[in-house]
Amino acid sequence: DVKVTQSxxxxxxxxxxxxxxxxxxDMDHENMFWYRQDPGLGLRLxxxxxxxxxxxxxxxxxxxxxxxxKKERFSLILESASTNQTSMYLCxxxxxxxxxxxxxxxxxxxxxxx
Amino acid sequence: xxxxxxxxxxxxxxxxxxxxxNCTYSNSASQSFFWYRQDCRKEPKxxxxxxxxxxxxxxxxAQLNRASQYISLLIRDSKxxxxxxxxxxxxxxxxxxxLIFGQGTELSVKP
Numbered sequence: 001d002v003k004v005t006q007s008x009x010x011x012x013x014x015x016x017x018x019x020x021x022x023x024x025x026d027m028d029h030e031n032m033f034w035y036r037q038d039p040g041l042g043l044r045l046x047x048x049x050x051x052x053x054x055x056x057x058x059x060x061x062x063x064x065x066x067x068x069x070k071k072e073r074f075s076l077i078l079e080s081a082s083t084n085q086t087s088m089y090l091c092x093x094x095x096x097x098x099x100x101x102x103x104x105x106x107x108x109x110x111x112x113x114x
Numbered sequence: 115x116x117x118x119x120x121x122x123x124x125x126x127x128x129x130x131x132x133x134x135x136n137c138t139y140s141n142s143a144s145q146s147f148f149w150y151r152q153d154c155r156k157e158p159k160x161x162x163x164x165x166x167x168x169x170x171x172x173x174x175x176a177q178l179n180r181a182s183q184y185i186s187l188l189i190r191d192s193k194x195x196x197x198x199x200x201x202x203x204x205x206x207x208x209x210x211x212x213l214i215f216g217q218g219t220e221l222s223v224k225p
Contacts (some may be wrong), residue, residue: 033212041157042201042217058212090157102148103213107155 003027006091006106013113019078021109023091030096032074033103034058034066036087049074050096081113097111115140115157115215120202123220131192135219137185137202141143149187151198154219158201161187192223 001004007022033048035058045058047066063085067075074093078085079081088110092103127133139156147164151185162169164176164185174190180207185202 035215040217043215045212045214048212089157102160102163103158105159107157 002006004091004093004097004104004106006109007090008109009107011109011111013078013111015082016111016112017078017081019081019111019113021078021089021091021111023074023076023106024072025103025104026072026095027093027095027104028071028102029093030071031094032068033092033094034064034074034076035090036060036109037090038087046076081111082096083113085111086113087111117141117214118202118216119151120200120216123155123199123218125221127192127221128224129192129194131174131223132188132190133192133219134189134222135187135200137187137216139183139185139202139204139214141178141204141206142183144183144206145206146213147176148203148213149174149176149184149185150201150215151223153198158215161200163213169174174193189221192221194223194225197223203207 002085004025034046035043037043044060049055049068065077090108091106094103118139149161150158151161152158164178168177173190177186199218199220201218204215
């Protein structure tokens with residue numbers, strides 16, 4: 001089974017802090033994604049990556065950056081955390097060329113910014 | 115208009131009931147369609163893909179109507195364990211393109 005591991009289940013940070021959310025997948029997937037999920041808004045795509053050192057903006061990239069130095073690892077960075085970035089963050093990966101784009105998700109990181 | 119819209123929830127049904135969820139999408143170029151299931155405080159997991167001819171997996175049946183840009187999920191003989199949020203997911207029209215999630219419809223199956 002594919003495993004997508006997020007480094008923390010719960011995080012509490014202060015406004016202005018730099019925050020790193022780490023995600024690792026163990027199935028050699030090319031594609032990796034970061035979403036945030038908020039009540040009433042569903043899952044929204046922040047950034048995604050189709051290959052090492054590649055990144056593309058999703059629908060809500062403002063206030064975030066990403067890093068993909070190795071194929072298995074995709075990091076989400078909040079340069080200066082703000083209270084409106086309090087949310088559930090979900091990392092996902094998928095294999096290119098399957099024709100079905102099945103996403104495998106990590107268990108999520110609930111981030112609270114105080 | 116949202117790119118993917120689902121029935122508002124929650125749906126509260128008794129065990130054994132048949133329940134149907136509907137979803138509409140706005141991009142006529144979308145090529146891939148899915149239903150995901152998300153349990154409370156858990157990550158989404160793929161329930162089933164949706165094919166043009168319709169497809170069935172046990173008690174679950176998915177239908178696609180491209181002309182109306184509409185997807186449905188039918189659950190027969192509901193079980194308590196079916197209680198979850200069901201997410202309609204559509205790709206953005208490009209092969210390997212990003213997936214767009216609906217807000218989800220909550221289902222609660224009662225004894």
